[in-house]
Amino acid sequence: MKPVIGITMGDPAGIGAEICVKALAKKDFYDRCTPIVIGDLEALKEAIEFTHSDLQLNEISDVSEAKGQYGTIDCLNLNMLAPRGWEYKKVSAVAGKAAFAYIKTAIELALEDKLQAVVTGPINKAALNQAGYHYAGHTEIFADLTKTKDYAMMLASKDLRVVHCTTHVSMRRACDLITEERVFKVIQLANEAMKMMGKAEPRVAVAGLNAHCSEDGLFGDEEARAIIPAVEKAKSAGINVDGPIPPDTVFVKALAGQYDIVVVMYHDQGHIPVKLTGFKLDVNTNKYTSVSGINCTLGLPIIRTSVDHGTAFGKAGEGRANEESMVDAIDLAIQMAQSRVQQ
Incomplete structure (x- = not known):
């Protein structure tokens, strides 16, 4: 049917x-x-x-x-x-x-x-x-x-897919919400979503939160405190996942085909690259010639x-x-x- x-x-x-x-x-x-x-x-x-x-x-x-x-x-x-x-x-x-x-x-x-x-x-x-x-x-x-209780927003254009650990909160609040438990759950949701989209063995990338993934703690502790432990836990659970990867290169790698989906830490970290790949604006007419992309709620x-x-x-x-x-x-x-x- x-x-x-x-x-x-x-x-x-x-x-x-x-x-x-x-x-x-x-x-x-x-x-x-x-x-x-x-x-x-x-x-x-x-x-x-x-x-x-x-x-x-x-x-x-x-x-x-x-x-x-x-x-x-x-x-x-x-x-x-x-x-x-x-x-x-x-x-x-x-x-x-x-x-x-x-x-x-x-x-x-x-x-x-x-x-x-x-x-x-x-x-x-x-x-x-x-x-x-x-x-x-x-x-x-x-x-x-x-x-x-446990859900996440996935955005996808024809070329890129991202899942958010946090969305509609302030940047200060987003940092507090980046916990090992939350990152691990979103990695799981990303992996499950890709399987539902036809990928038998998904390749998941996890973006860092801070510049250069905190440069061994120089720019923050979220990577060491939450993201790295979550990635290791996901690997132990059998998920094919890499990270944390610096945010300024992870999307380049995903667009090149190295990864199927990227777990991102906050709203704009995910929204900006997806809309750059899916939305096209003609400045002469001020009209969008493409608005490709979808939003999907995972975990429901x-x-x-x-x-x-x-x-x-x-x-x-x-x-x-x-x-x-x-x-x-x-x-x-x-x-x-x-x-x-x-x-």
Whole structure:
């Protein structure tokens, strides 16, 4: 059976509905899965209109009603929005409440095994907060609603994959969170993720935290105190892992094919190289010609992948959003869902 993939529409004031419509214009997805958009029919109707799409909509109230046929978007309509009941490009509690409802519904369906994976469209944190949901982002919502303690964010472009030990915290706080236990757990999650992505014997690299991996303690003690012991523990557990490797060379080695994935210590250490390899900006038009890349939460009891960009309010409602990252996220969700079935 083809896996059923739930795609949350994201914040309706952003580009989420548009990139859903554009991504689901690809016939290949329907050959490999049954995609269902979890959101609002009204927003999808507008997206079809301003993108001049020929796709049809099939409103459903239960996953079992999905047709899974190319040319038709199955929409689990939560009716959070009245016609014209939201405004593009604007942060609002209405949009935040709707976005959270889509995510919560998708998680519940996945936990009931009615969905084999969840793909999330972009949300706006300010809108979530206005609606009363105080989360740092998708990752924290999924961890909370699935009651998951040990989890990590993986980012991937076509050429590079990274997993973070820390994410949405200050740099000072990130240093405190780099412990042997945490680094070891993230190495394990990275190794498991690569196996789900088809690598039978993953090669894992671990980045240092400090310049030159602290130069034998001259620039800090995190390597000696936490990272090196974690790497040695992972090796003893049978994981093919190297590190710590200086952050200014580890990504060069990974891009050259020496490693399949890099465990990084903090948010920007991982985000910057992935976005450098996946995002391309045309300075003459000030438009992105590529937004390749995905975000995936590891350690959950369910599969969750996501676009690796925000709501792009500046483009919302105009029909010019790039769906490449959504395509990548759906593709990875299918791959991971199929791999989990085979395991």
